[in-house]
Amino acid sequence: MRNILFVFLLLFANFLLAQESSPKISLSYTESTIKDVLKNIEDSTDYKFYYVDEWLGDQKVSGSYQDADLTEVLEDLFQSTILNFYVLDNEKVILTQNNIIYDELPTGFFIKSNQEQIQVTEERDVGGSQNPVFVADERLPQQRNIQTVRIGKETLDGQKRRYTLSGYVRNAKTGNPIPDLSLIIRNRKIGTVTDENGFYEISVPLGENLFETKALGIESQQKRVLIYNDGQLDFNLNESIEQLDEVVVEADKTKNVEEEITGSTTIESEETKDIPMVLGERNILSVATQLPGITNAGEGASGINVRGGKTDQNLFLLDEGVVYNPTHFFGIFQALNPFATKGVDIYKGNVPAEYGGRLSSVFDITTIDGNTEKFSGEASIGPVTGNLMLEIPIVKDKSSLVVGGRGAYSDWILRSLDEESLSNSSASFYDVVANYTHKINENNQIKATGYYSDDSFSITSDSLFGYNNRMLSVNWNHKFNEKNSGALAVSNSKYAFDIGFDGQANNDFLLGYSVEETEAKLKFKYVMNDTHTFDYGVAAKLYNVNPGFIRPTGSESIISPFEVPEDRALEGAIYLSDNITLGDKVGLSAGIRYSYYTALGPSTQRIYADGQPRNQATLIGSSEFDDNETVETYGGPEFRVSGRYSFTPDFSIKAGFNSMYQYIHTLSNTTTVSPIDTWKLSDSNIRPQRSNQFSLGLFKNFKDDLYELSIEGYYKTAEDVLDFKTGAQLLLNENIEQEVLQGEGQAYGVEFLLRKNSGKLNGWLGYTYSRSLIKFASDFAEERINGGEFFPSNYDKPHDVSLVANYKFTTRYSASLNFSYQTGRPVTYPIGQYNFNNSEYVFYSNRNEFRIPDYYRLDIGINIEGNHRIKKFAHSFWNISVYNVLGRANPYSVFFVSEGGEVKAFKSSIFAIPIPSITYNFKF
């Protein structure tokens, strides 16, 4: 407003000429405010003042005048302020802040249009050179929240080109001076650095100066400084913790296009906080399923299917240690603490040679490194869980401890439900994570991570299910020299579940299963030159599987203790890969991994008649193996090759070939993953699974990397994937190979992804067309599925559309939306019913010939960030979301029950109504 007024006045400047003789004023005042003085003048004369109250301040002034000019009085009055005045028409006095109202145009104003005029202007020499400060509000939108500071008072005479600005820069929290801070005036391209006391002095040009502070670990601040005169400007700056993150984002801007390997994605845990999720629980794995090529069988189906692969073909690594089941509560919640999780790198196409052991993907999840500067933390309260994560510096700048704990207080929800069948049900879970990072010196860094998650639920009053994951890992990163670095990772993981039965008869028992693995991995990186970067290493892993035990519980129980003998195996691998850069255009990543697997004794391996179906009748003998004796070996080379050709810096084509071996398999006779699925090691009767994948993709970034667009296609074949005979009994089965079928897999698809990573509106839109087929052929009917032809797998969902969008209204308010559509998954549907033994039954024929109706869901969320006031104890974040806004009862499964002699058909859905939730997060 003020600026407009100024411009307005300027236009008429030519008409506002010199003052005529003016009335004299007599007045005196002591310790009065300027406002009172002006009022006094107004009362005793015809003068009228125009000003903004705030300008005047509370300053007390004194003075005494006899027949003085108004000008004289006012000059004295405003001496110690930054106010100027202008007398208009001998009765109106206009006050201005900083600015002077010029009653004539500056020199050279009409230089081109009117020579005459210039002459006239020049003759009227009012004295001094005039360089008025014009400020137009032309700031870019993102600059609008930059604070504007005015320094000094503009004077009509003695105006200089440059003034001296000085001041102190302090840490807002500690009040300590910040030395070595760069102060840059962006629009003038000049700058200075603070001295050790945080003091600076800089000569700055008159007018608008865009100041920016820059220092490591200090939040960058921008100020728009309007210089009218010499002055002082102090800065109070906040420490910045996330500065490094920002750098990472910048570096990744063109990763999409430049990286050699295909089919890789990164999700930062922090990014996912705005995406609405079931019951407000942040879930990085669910977010992953919104990306092309990654799906699951449905809500409530634990396990993820990547590019048409089975759920057991994904390697979940947490700081290099395997986590067998990273989900809670049937896959609905992630078993990872969202605050302690930094993010996940997902490899679904080309997997770096350093990883192996699973056919479909690697989820490389990392925990955050703790704050070594100050104690900080994050906490949240949601409808299902409470979560607290603390970052505790141990040795300043060197080491830090992160501790996170998260637990569900869901039992109360369960109990509050007015549902009789649930009166005896309960469910609860928790997970804890801790890591310790220590930077020994420039070249050595150690990170130790421990993780434990636990779920327990009971459905009937007499049984209790539980499962847990345990993971410990130590990573030591060492830099040998500029060119060579290495890392040693040692980890131990265990997954176990148990079922406790406590009935009223004499058959109480505890049934359990566990798998444990210990791995040591040594990896090196050698940056030979600009062209070659080598990664090489060696890894060894020991598996111990307890395939199942049952024990009687209570003195009454007559259950006989039984244990399927332990399985042991050693998996080793050696790898080498070279990242080759040939100019700007061509990049190549060529890797080879040789994996080797040995099933170890003690063991009893059953022998079946050749050319016969495997069953009790064809079991012809067994062979015994001693402790550590080699039972069976498998192994082979795995190729990881991919290349990129860049047409332009933001447009590239990539192709890759990837082959993998997998030696450990899940045994599951359910259509989706259940927590009591067991993992089985390959042995003389069960071969490892193998896969080959070809991929090809086009990658393009638009508008300065604001938009990323990619189209990727893949074709994948797999051999010896596992399935089971109809009605297989898998738990506590010593002769499991009699139930196992091994067949072929085939998957192909095209993935389309448009992503916008920054701006007010960000998010992505993905579409995937894919197929996933499996085939189990055999000469024997009992070992064939669907006549030995290819048929769709349980998670074959050809069309998949996902939209994730977040719109930031202001820095504090944002809204997000999440939409998914998928073709309904295949189900085995009965082809008729019949009467048998006094009851009706349905009968099934071919597997997966029908589909449940299509799936779609819309979630919305509103996120409110607390204000960023410096003094505030914590930074808060509210998340209000509604999951499944449309309330669609997406069918999850269809099943048929024979009840009272009749067949009844049922369909189930997991989240059949909109589910609102509110979560409160805060950071400190």
Add this chain to the structure above:
Amino acid sequence: MRNGPYILVFLCPIFIGTMSCVEPFEAETQVFENALVIDARLTDEFKRHRIELSRARPFEQETSMAELKATVMVIEDAKNFYDFHEVEQGQYLSVKEFSAKQNSSYELRITTSDGKSYNSEAVTTPEKIAIEDLYVEIETNNSGEEGVSVFLDSRSVTNSASYFRYEYEETYKVIAPYWNPFDFDVIDDKGVGEDGDPFEVGLKPKEREERVCYNTTFSTAINQTATDGLEENKLKRHSIRFISKNNYIISHRYSILVQQHVQNLDAFSYYQSLNAFSSSESVFFENQPGFLLGNISSETNPDEKILGFFEVTAVTSKRIYFNYQDLFPLEPLPPYYINCEPIQEPLLWLPTADTHSFDGTGRSPLIEAIQAGLIKYYATNPDYVETFSIDELNENTRGPYFAKATACGDCNVLGSNIKPDFWIE
């Protein structure tokens, strides 16, 4: 193979309870495949054994088609032939009485009328195991309902594991709560318009037993257990049946006959899978269903799908009785099968709807209800005033008798008035 005696059952929601749901729907047949269903069971009982042949049917079809005119025989130890004759549609009964002998093997052979032949694998009769005890206990079940549980104890003298399948036959006494010695007697079921006489309903003494009846039903669910994985080859408190305290079938006297079939492992596995595919499931994980291969195959076409199983069992049975009052003394009886509180009072005649004139063509709601078997005489209406004039017919007009729903006065609706031979009071 070992099987834990646990079953995962949860129909609706756990924890997210009201959010997820299971709802019934009307199944439609997508693609129908016709298949022969063989329901064949031999036991070691000396009797005429029954084998039932039928065809699978689409969901839309109510009843199964019987497989007619097939040749059915059972071969004992590959030398003794037992022929079966079709006695009813699809029901084949052995011509001679025989029993499945211990350690003998049996094979089923069927040739259907279209010339296709089917053979079963040879099945050996398992060893007989006695029921040690059958008893009832008052118990609260998993859903918090109080009732009676029927338990069974069994002990085998053999060392090898035994596999059991249970069937039961329950018989219970039904007493009509509003039984009356008199019955309606429709004297004239034609109105004036038809025969010149008005409608007339009188009373007569009941001609058959309608107060006390007996009803027998058979188990439909598959109930199995095994002793593998048990320290000793014995069963304790194996649950056969739970009956809610509010189930009218135990109102008076109740009897259950439990048959313990000792199965072979193959038969046990078959029934177990059949049961798993047809039981309530967890919302979250579902057994992968598929075609269940039995022990009968087609000689003509090895890929033909045949439903059913040829089972040979050794059976023992035991019967027990109990009275409601012995288990729940001083407690009110469970509610009757239907609510018998409402008293009906049908009018003897109604005027013709359109003319409101008494021309004799009007209906008699009372006689219609009697003839449809809907009501039984309860009492005579003392306030009834006989009228045949349309002018006197008004809102206050009453029916001549009070009546109750048939089931309240006649137990034959819920059972048979013939006391079973075995019944012991």
